[in-house]
Amino acid sequence: MTFLSQVLAILWKDIRCELRSKQTWTSMGLFALLVLVIFNFAFDLRVDNKAAIAPGAMWVAFVFASLLGLGRTIASEQEKGSMDRLMLCPVDRKAIYLAKLLGNMLFIGVVEVVALPIFAALFNVPFFTGELLPIVLLGTLGIATIGTLFSAIAAATQAREVLLPILVFPLIVPVVIGAVRATGTLMVPSINEPPWLGLMAAFDVIFLSVSMLMFEYVIEE
Amino acid sequence: MSAPYLEIKGLKKTYSLKPILRGIDFVLDQGECMALLGANGAGKTTLLRILAGLTKPGAGTVHIGGLDSVREAQQVCHLVGFVGHQPNLYDDLTVLENLLFFGRMYSVRQAHKQAVELLKRVGLTRHAGERVGTLSRGQLQRLSLARALLHSPQLLLLDEPDAGLDDEGIELLEELLREHTERVGTTLFTTHNFERAVKFSDRICMLGAGRVVYQQATNGLESGVIRQSYQEVLR
């Protein structure tokens, strides 16, 4: 079985399991919306400072919802704490990583698709689907590459819910900065803006490769 | 005399700095069926998990079908079928979907046909469309056996396969083991039931504190005779 078909087989299995149990999506989606609403109250948004707060609020919501999802998807692969059923199979560990990564991106993506229009409505800011797409894509990929790797690490500990954000947040700082600034520039165009998309793309490429290589060290017993 | 199918040399394993296996050596020829006995904590499950490739040996070598289990791990996976303490199945998928998934993972040819036949063999055809999460313990065990046999492995590793099975299930297990041996497949299983160990296997082996302390061929011998020599060793 080729590498790609292994990835797709695992991904399809994960999607089907999630569609049946519906645990991850619903909690993630609800969470993202709640964060956005709370932000609306927390920051008194008048017309002038909305553009400054809105991108940050949106990405904070996405990051927190992502962390929730990352924990859930790795937990659903574990049966009483071990990934035996997948590890028994003659499947390349890199393929498992890619499948989990794509699954995570899908889950976060669905939440983002739902949250964006609501976000636009709540904050009353226009959002340009065309130009926003690459930002959201690269940003989500950045969070997911690091997040998928570390969710496997944190899953092996007792304090996984606490440990995952502690490990992931510092490492995704470049992505968060880039995504927030790029989204902000979209709303309020500014000159001499550094190439944020380029930074995010470089980050994604580097950490996708490194994480894929490191994954087997993390899930082997 | 051909080379043994399963060859274990000097196998050691430590968990959390506690030595579990302290040097295991034995061989299994192709077509042999061996029962592994021993108290809880003697290392039976750890040994099986190493053979299944779920964990790596601390020291020593394992050769299955001439392949090194660590260096050629992926090829060895195809040769091994494992039934552990956990059912190793996906609760949210149906019985058939589970088998089809593992069929894809193991690149089983005509997976659907194989799966249906195996379900018939283990008596789960009626439940093919049910979610695995709804199955009983005995049904899970049967499905687990089906999953292990799906890719026609040469070496069957079964960790307490009789646990959770009713009398009918035990009969089925015995038949499956016999069929496997007839296909010149090798089997290694653990059990706490001495009678069953003697009845199902060609050889019994006992682990004590991480080492092999007793081995005895069972063919042609009465279980009473074996039990006597077994008690001698315990003393």
Place this chain on the structure above:
Amino acid sequence: MALVKREATVERRKAKVGTKQQEIRFPVVSVILGILSLIGMMVSIWMIFLYAPTDAIQGEPQRIFYFHVPMAWLGMLGFVIVAFAGIGYLVKKDERWDWAARASAELGAFFITLALITGSIWGKTIWGTWWTWDARLTTTLILWFIYIGYLMLRSYMGRTPASARAGAVLAIIGIIDLPIIYESVNWWRTLHPPAQVGVQDALPPSVVLTLMVSLTTFTLLYSFLMIQLYQLQRAQTLAQQLRSSIE
């Protein structure tokens, strides 16, 4: 019979531990490094407070610089060592690499904390605030979080090969990420008025000399402490081994 067997194993184990103790030699390297560090510290302190000139703009508080820079340097170096020791462990699978990684992590975390504190104090004297989000200080803070994450992870996972592997992966990802984090924060800062905690212009030779001496001294101190912590890790592993073999 079981009791006799147990006594025999205890005897055998005692003999093993006995031979290990005979292998410990006089710690020559440690003593030399310790003495050098001590001398170096005395020289450095003299140089920092008496030899180096007073800064024209910042005044006396500028002398924190001679402490802050070596501490930040050691914090960085410490993490590089953790990452390389991690790679060493993944390749060689020898737990001694992991002992070095854990030792360096503890030490590096300690120095990075000091760097943050001294940087903050220095910032207070120049800018009047305890914190400023300049690129260097922010990256130092993030490194601090990564260190803490590493120590927490190792603590939760215990002394197992899985723990060592997880730590190695974290350190490798961290060390690759660090320059990217620095650059991204730098870019972000270009949009805000720069409030650099650092030196911009050319430095007079006496300042450079003092800084070099201070750096060397702290590095010597670091090496000395590394050896001690490495031995401590070794002892802790041995202790756990003995404890679990008795249970």
